[in-house]
Amino acid sequence: xxxxxxxxxSAELDDVxxxxxxxxxxxxxxxxxxxxxxxxxxxxMIYPLxxxxxxxxxxxxEIFANPGFWPQNPTIDGYIKGWKTSTPYxxxxxxxxxxxxxxxxxxxxxxxxxxxxxxxxxxxxxFKKLLFATLIATLLLPNVVTRIPQYLLFRDLGWxxxxxxxxxPSALAGDAFFVFMLVQFLRAIPRDMEEAARVDGAxxxxxxxxxIIPLLMPxxxxxxxxxxxxxxNDFLGPLIYISSKNSRYRWRSSCRSTRPKRSNGTxxxxxxxxx
Amino acid sequence: MSGDSRYLGLLYLSPYILGLLVxxxxxxxxxxxLSFTDYNLMSAPIFTGLDNYIRLFTADxxxxxxxxxxxxxVxxxxxxxxxxxxxxxxxxxxxxKFINVFRTAFYVPSILGGSIAIAVLWRYMxxxxxxxxxxxxxxxxxxxxxxxxxVNALFTITLLRLWQFGSAMVIFLxxxxxxxxSLYEAAAIDGAGKWKSFVHIxxxxxxxxxxxxxxxxxxxxxxxxxGPYIITQGGPLxxxxxxxIYIYDEAFKRFDMGYASAIAWxxxxxxxxxxxxxxxxxxxxxxxxxxxxx
Numbered sequence: 001x002x003x004x005x006x007x008x009x010s011a012e013l014d015d016v017x018x019x020x021x022x023x024x025x026x027x028x029x030x031x032x033x034x035x036x037x038x039x040x041x042x043x044x045m046i047y048p049l050x051x052x053x054x055x056x057x058x059x060x061x062e063i064f065a066n067p068g069f070w071p072q073n074p075t076i077d078g079y080i081k082g083w084k085t086s087t088p089y090x091x092x093x094x095x096x097x098x099x100x101x102x103x104x105x106x107x108x109x110x111x112x113x114x115x116x117x118x119x120x121x122x123x124x125x126x127f128k129k130l131l132f133a134t135l136i137a138t139l140l141l142p143n144v145v146t147r148i149p150q151y152l153l154f155r156d157l158g159w160x161x162x163x164x165x166x167x168x169p170s171a172l173a174g175d176a177f178f179v180f181m182l183v184q185f186l187r188a189i190p191r192d193m194e195e196a197a198r199v200d201g202a203x204x205x206x207x208x209x210x211x212i213i214p215l216l217m218p219x220x221x222x223x224x225x226x227x228x229x230x231x232x233n234d235f236l237g238p239l240i241y242i243s244s245k246n247s248r249y250r251w252r253s254s255c256r257s258t259r260p261k262r263s264n265g266t267x268x269x270x271x272x273x274x275x
Numbered sequence: 276m277s278g279d280s281r282y283l284g285l286l287y288l289s290p291y292i293l294g295l296l297v298x299x300x301x302x303x304x305x306x307x308x309l310s311f312t313d314y315n316l317m318s319a320p321i322f323t324g325l326d327n328y329i330r331l332f333t334a335d336x337x338x339x340x341x342x343x344x345x346x347x348x349v350x351x352x353x354x355x356x357x358x359x360x361x362x363x364x365x366x367x368x369x370x371x372k373f374i375n376v377f378r379t380a381f382y383v384p385s386i387l388g389g390s391i392a393i394a395v396l397w398r399y400m401x402x403x404x405x406x407x408x409x410x411x412x413x414x415x416x417x418x419x420x421x422x423x424x425x426v427n428a429l430f431t432i433t434l435l436r437l438w439q440f441g442s443a444m445v446i447f448l449x450x451x452x453x454x455x456x457s458l459y460e461a462a463a464i465d466g467a468g469k470w471k472s473f474v475h476i477x478x479x480x481x482x483x484x485x486x487x488x489x490x491x492x493x494x495x496x497x498x499x500x501x502g503p504y505i506i507t508q509g510g511p512l513x514x515x516x517x518x519x520i521y522i523y524d525e526a527f528k529r530f531d532m533g534y535a536s537a538i539a540w541x542x543x544x545x546x547x548x549x550x551x552x553x554x555x556x557x558x559x560x561x562x563x564x565x566x567x568x569x
Binding site: 034035037038041042045046049051052055063064065067112115116118119120122123124125126128131134135138140141142143144145146147148149150151152153169171172173174204229232233235236240 | 281284288298301302306386390438501518527536540
């Protein structure tokens with residue numbers, strides 16, 4: 001009887017270990033598959049960027065003949081020409097102009113969005129729900145609809161061909177996404193410290209400056225980073241507002257001769273320059 | 276906070292309220308008015324009733340083409356992008372070594388976002404003798420005429436946005452990581468395989484995030500401008516002439532502000548209608564774990 005039980009027990013144990021090793025093998029196979037897929041997709045993701053770096057050291061003819069990364073005849077000609085640009089202005093001028101749009105816009109966004117998010121997250125006031133609903137609505141509203149009247153408004157204010165159309169809306173917390181993000185952050189921060197400060201006689205403004213802002217720093221840094229990137233990459237805004245021929249700030253399309261053969265049109269680098 | 280005026284919060288909101296009125300609400304109303312006018316910036320707007328809309332829907336073949344291309348673009352790009360982002364997020368949601376390296380690599384193209392440099396890179400890559408055709412040649416395939424063929428040209432724009440699936444992926448990943456692991460263990464004990472537990476546990480639990488991504492990606496896709504404007508200039512044969520480019524041309528090249536506003540409003544109504552349909556249908560397919568109703 002006991003012998004029989006023992007035999008069946010050991011058979012069961014064998015089954016378990018067999019099943020476990022089968023499981024392990026299956027797991028190893030899925031791991032291999034995962035790594036393969038991840039590596040393949042990752043290569044497709046990254047290769048165009050890597051290739052771009054390599055291509056910047058290639059000659060024009062090699063760019064369209066060599067799909068590899070390493071240039072056969074490395075040259076920094078591209079960088080020299082790129083710095084000189086095909087305009088009377090150097091790359092530095094364009095870059096400073098871009099920074100002159102980006103930095104004030106970024107600072108304005110950070111300040112205004114913090115104040116507004118503080119208002120939404122820590123105060124009760126009439127029409128709060130309605131105002132918060134408008135924030136969400138702005139988030140979903142396609143810019144296409146308001147762009148034309150905004151252009152007309154800036155024209156009537158005499159702001160065209162200045163940076164004001166790019167700065168002012170952001171300085172008035174126009175980027176609903178950032179306000180929303182900061183509100184969500186603030187909701188997660190406990191109010192204990194603020195209440196202690198209030199008891200000690202701080203007013204709401206002092207609470208904002210000395211308690212909320214230091215606590216909010218990580219979120220504020222990401223707001224600044226996002227706004228920096230998005231404004232750097234903004235094409236349509238400058239294209240519409242600072243593009244006229246007789247403007248002080250001038251947009252140029254410096255057309256390159258390094259263009260694909262048989263392709264329609266030229267490759268244009270839109271850039272701004274200050275006359 | 277007691278002792279403060281109940282209007283103190285409004286003081287902090289004042290920049291937002293001013294901006295909302297001046298840069299959003301008033302332009303919104305004016306844009307609707309302009310869409311019923313003939314306005315070329317030289318003289319005051321002339322009210323023309325429904326003329327713009329009648330012209331749009333009966334006489335304007337460019338509009339019909341552009342509308343069709345826009346819908347085609349949105350309905351291919353959004354589902355493909357969501358599916359791809361979810362697929363990669365599921366693979367990335369595991370305890371593999373170097374997982375953070377992969378996560379970063381997949382997010383880099385999205386950081387570069389709508390950058391002009393990337394659009395220019397795309398032009399080089401898909402040129403007749405560009406990187407993609409060289410790659411196809413290396414594995415023995417015929418080169419593809421990417422920008423000459425109408426269908427392919429639109430697809431290159433779709434591919435550009437697919438390549439930048441990172442933001443949707445990050446949101447999916449966050450949702451996947453918040454799913455309670457014990458649910459999978461329970462399902463495994465009940466004999467459910469990987470695929471079954473994905474369909475019956477993962478998918479239902481992340482429907483709120485799928486919904487959010489769907490809305491955001493859709494609104495974004497309908498407003499695509501940089502890609503086609505730089506890469507294909509709307510060509511060939513207007514195959515990539517999306518509505519935002521048409522609106523830009525009408526407004527800022529031909530200075531036909533009234534007509535451009537009318538097109539913008541048609542686009543707006545389409546986006547709103549689709550958003551509302553999504554919201555309405557969400558009752559039937561979006562599951563909120565916090566809610567009592569199931």
